[in-house]
Ligand code: SF4
């Protein structure tokens with residue numbers, strides 16, 4: 063396939079960026095999107111030009127690093143996949159592909175397609191830890207009965223990889239789907255109930271301080287989430303937050 067790429071180039075956090083056109087030829091439909099970007103970068107390096115900076119790590123859909131907007135969608139035109147799992151067979155010979163960084167005030171661009179998503183780390187840190195009773199009465203986790211439905215829902219919430227697609231696609235740049243997944247993975251389990259009130263209050267406070275917008279129930283986050291995190295988690299977080307806000 064021969065493709066035309068329009069890619070956001072930005073030298074650093076303080077400079078203004080622009081879309082730059084590139085042509086790439088002989089792209090195999092079996093390449094991953096990031097492999098196609100690697101080929102382009104090799105060509106740029108061989109011409110002594112600055113390669114395009116983009117985040118990636120696992121290339122297996124696990125780490126959540128490969129955040130970029132492709133043709134107006136976070137992680138591109140396929141459903142339930144990250145950019146690293148997107149294959150070039152989703153495009154046609156002669157296509158123009160527009161590639162941009164995730165756009166949100168709370169995710170400032172560092173260079174080209176790389177954005178700073180450390181706000182997510184600070185929200186998770188604000189959630190604190192799960193305490194373990196080591197007084198000698200510690201109960202083996204395997205002996206604590208947990209309803210299958212709750213275990214499944216907690217596990218589903220824990221599959222959130224912190225990629226930020228939910229924020230990037232939301233017209234309010236809201237982080238509610240991400241935060242609600244992180245709240246739910248603990249609040250559904252008995253081990254997570256001990257610090258549940260502080261956790262939800264502190265995580266929501268940090269989310270607001272980081273400059274994420276509010277949720278207006280448009281549901282775009284659920285549609286674009288590569289892990290299929292359900293909006294149900296946002297409803298659960300709202301309930302948890304309300305319960306935690308009421309003084310005992
Ligand atoms: S909720 Fe989905 S889209 Fe949002 S950070 Fe987690 S995995 Fe990514």
Ligand code: FES
Nearest residue numbers: 121125126128146
């Ligand atoms: S590089 Fe890890 S999820 Fe894409």
